[in-house]
Amino acid sequence: MPRTTIPAVAGSRKAGATMACACACSGCHGWTAVPKWAPTVGRCSGAVKVERVKRTSGITPWQWMKHPRVALLLTLMTPSVVQAESAQAPLEAVPMYRQIKDWAVGCDNTRACTAVMAIDDDLMAGLQTIIRREAGPQGALELTLRVGPAFAEQVLLDGQALSANWQRIQLEYDFDLLLEDDEALALIRRLRNGTRLSSLTEDGELVASLQGLSGALLAIDAVQGRVGHADALVKVGDAPAADVPGAPDTVVLPQFIAAPRMSDEQAHEIGRVVKGQANVEGDVPGMSNSHYEVHPLDAANVLVILNVGCSGEFCANYLYRVSRAAPYQISEMAFEVPTPLLAPRLSGHVAFDAQSGQLFATDKSQVERGCGLIQQWRYDGERMRPERVARLDRCGYVKPQFWPVLWRVQE
The missing domain is CATH 2.60.40.1880 (Invasion associated locus B (IalB) protein)
Structure with missing residues (x-):
């Protein structure tokens, strides 16, 4: 930052010498009088250099500010300070x-x-x-x-x-x-x-x-x-x-390639293994009233959706990625969650489209009343990534296409 020279007042005396600083920063505003013994650098948060000036005994900092040349300098500096602070103000986080x-x-x-x-x-x-x-x-x-x-x-x-x-x-x-x-x-x-x-x-x-x-x-x-x-x-x-700031780039997801189908016999074998392991490990309550769906994910893995405790189309759903070949390697399906606001809610209705790689999750009973959460995910080869999320908490029979959208990707 260039050094700022403060104009001297005619008729000043050496005995009344002080220091003054001009701060183009948020830490101090305008002219600030400081003792003559103060250091000449670093008194302002912006480390603006100051010069020793003399003033007439009894002249206050306010009188300094009323000096025409000082007032002009302050007038020129103040808008730039405000604009700089405004330009640096961060936008509110999204979603x-x-x-x-x-x-x-x-x-x-x-x-x-x-x-x-x-x-x-x-x-x-x-x-x-x-x-x-x-x-x-x-x-x-x-x-x-x-x-x-x-x-x-x-x-x-x-x-x-x-x-x-x-x-x-x-x-x-x-x-x-x-x-x-x-x-x-x-x-x-x-x-x-x-x-x-x-x-x-x-x-x-x-x-x-x-x-x-x-x-x-x-x-x-x-x-x-x-x-x-x-x-x-x-x-x-x-x-x-x-x-006005430009819009951020839209997320681009990798193209999904439909995986080879599997035989019904192999699908049922994988489903029974997952259901049995979940029952043994006790991580899924209410296994007595449950059923499963098996969908191809890629050449090496399938998706198993375990539906538990269903009432109509509302179920507790557990998702697993399982290797196609025995011995079957079972792991919970991973989800990319950019923010807690997008955390997957898998209670309700869940459906997977093996041709598009899209996973849909919603509570149909709420959607019928024009409210709820609709989540759409896409498999990227390792995990489910958010594709579109829309939400409306109050039920006023508003159609989902008019709900606030919290996430979208490039189509």
Whole structure:
């Protein structure tokens, strides 16, 4: 850092000599007077060199700061300090999932985020409202209202008609309203100050609570580094949108090659060995009511799924990787877990596709109510790696394709 020279005040006396430092650091701000016996280096946390200056007896540090040349230097230094601190501020860790009042928000490993109105809604009277935004300066933004096939052509914000250039998405059994990018941004900024969004239908009114929306939007801005930028959802600033951090690279998984099939006789032999060993070792309770599935993994190994204590399609599931040849080497199936938020939940329904190498895990009873956790993994030759994870904790009959996504890979 270059040495900073402090302007002297005319009429100063030697007897009143002091030291002063100019700190371009977070440790001290502005000019700091220090005793004349202090060392000339290292008084600021940035190790800025200082020079001995003289002042008139009785002139305080505050008077030094009022000197025109000093004030100008401080004015020039302060923005750079703030900008440097802002530039170094780390983004919030991902993946992230949070419930904020009546809204759920989640962001995946690419910093793409989804916010959804999330309430327990057994009567299905809620207006499902979904906000999605990709990371980066050019990140796409979408606002979706799931108004249903009986929509009566009117959307209200706190009881007042809300006009917008909606795109109408007609599906087989559903009807959605969609806004994108700048139009979505303008309307979302209006919604964040409201309390109630509703749509009129032939069957009555669908209502979305906006309590928690501002917090969910701020979480998205924080994850994507948009706070203080012109395109922020909440805390809009003067920083150009072009300066928003770019999206991280998407994870690429190795291509799965389908393994050779095995005979039914060999599959049953392997399944019986795994079931017998699990029963002997006692690591799986309730073995009396259990069954197994055997699937080829690769040329040397198979996957055995041991289902225990099933009630309908809900089971406790234990997964093993087993060598194809006797004596069978049995080990628990390994999972890559980048963060505890992605830890495998294998209670419920588990299915493996031997052609794609994909393992699916979910609780179907929850999914039917529009909530839960859906995990999709892919075998990479050694372990299962996460491919897609989506989550919604509150049950409001929201379809899984609208849930916050916590992990995704390049397709």
